[in-house]
Amino acid sequence: AQSVTQLDSQVPVFEEAPVELRCNYSSSVSVYLFWYVQYPNQGLQLLLKYLSGSTLVKGINGFEAEFNKSQTSFHLRKPSVHISDTAEYFCAVSVTNQAGTALIFGKGTTLSVSS
Amino acid sequence: DTAVSQTPKYLVTQMGNDKSIKCEQNLGHDTMYWYKQDSKKFLKIMFSYNNKELIINETVPNRFSPKSPDKAHLNLHINSLELGDSAVYFCASSPGWGTDTQYFGPGTRLTVL
Numbered sequence: 436a437q438s439v440t441q442l443d444s445q446v447p448v449f450e451e452a453p454v455e456l457r458c459n460y461s462s463s464v465s466v467y468l469f470w471y472v473q474y475p476n477q478g479l480q481l482l483l484k485y486l487s488g489s490t491l492v493k494g495i496n497g498f499e500a501e502f503n504k505s506q507t508s509f510h511l512r513k514p515s516v517h518i519s520d521t522a523e524y525f526c527a528v529s530v531t532n533q534a535g536t537a538l539i540f541g542k543g544t545t546l547s548v549s550s
Numbered sequence: 551d552t553a554v555s556q557t558p559k560y561l562v563t564q565m566g567n568d569k570s571i572k573c574e575q576n577l578g579h580d581t582m583y584w585y586k587q588d589s590k591k592f593l594k595i596m597f598s599y600n601n602k603e604l605i606i607n608e609t610v611p612n613r614f615s616p617k618s619p620d621k622a623h624l625n626l627h628i629n630s631l632e633l634g635d636s637a638v639y640f641c642a643s644s645p646g647w648g649t650d651t652q653y654f655g656p657g658t659r660l661t662v663l
Contacts, residue, residue, distance in 0.1 A: 469651075471654075473591075476657075477656060477657075478554070478640055478654035478655050478656045478657050479593075479640065479642075479654040480654070481651050481652075481653075484651065523591055525593065531647060536581075536598070536606075536647040536650075537583070537595040537598060537606050537608075538593075538595065538652060539595075540592070540593040540594070542590070542591070542592050543591045543592070543593075
């Protein structure tokens with residue numbers, strides 16, 4: 436079964452510092468990977484996704500992620516974070532079978548940016 | 551205009567009651583979903599609908615029933631509410647299946663007392 440593991444439940448960082456949020460997946464078939472962000476008391480918003488092609492994917496708000504098939508990872512990075520990046524970040528894999536498609540989410544990483 | 555909307559935003563009720571959460575999307579999408587986010591913020595798919603047909607029904611209690619009167623709406627009915635049903639419920643929609651981006655509503659925080 437496909438699954439997603441987010442290796443850090445909480446990541447505290449100072450403003451303007453770089454950050455990496457780690458995500459590993461398990462899958463025996465082609466994978467489609469997503470990063471979503473959830474700001475406090477809001478719904479989820481897509482940051483970026485990997486479907487195929489270039490392994491470096493750029494998303495909104497200066498975030499990027501790199502798909503690494505050999506390490507089954509899809510880590511999210513930002514070179515310089517802002518206070519406004521404080522949020523919950525979810526890595527997800529799209530699972531498709533004859534019954535349809537669903538997103539399988541990791542347990543989330545809380546990014547806390549302080550000044 | 552809000553793309554995916556849910557009502558109510560907050561719902562507080564007693565154990566044993568029956569309640570509904572409404573979801574509407576104005577994106578013209580063919581597929582809609584319900585997710586449950588527990589107190590530890592873990593998100594899990596509950597249902598999805600494609601062209602008014604239930605496609606995925608995860609191992610949720612049959613007290614939960616999705617109902618789609620039309621392609622733009624997917625409501626969630628919950629009977630005989632239990633304490634463990636307390637969570638945030640998110641509705642989402644996507645153009646189709648597979649790699650399509652899912653767009654989420656703002657969530658409904660359900661508290662069962």
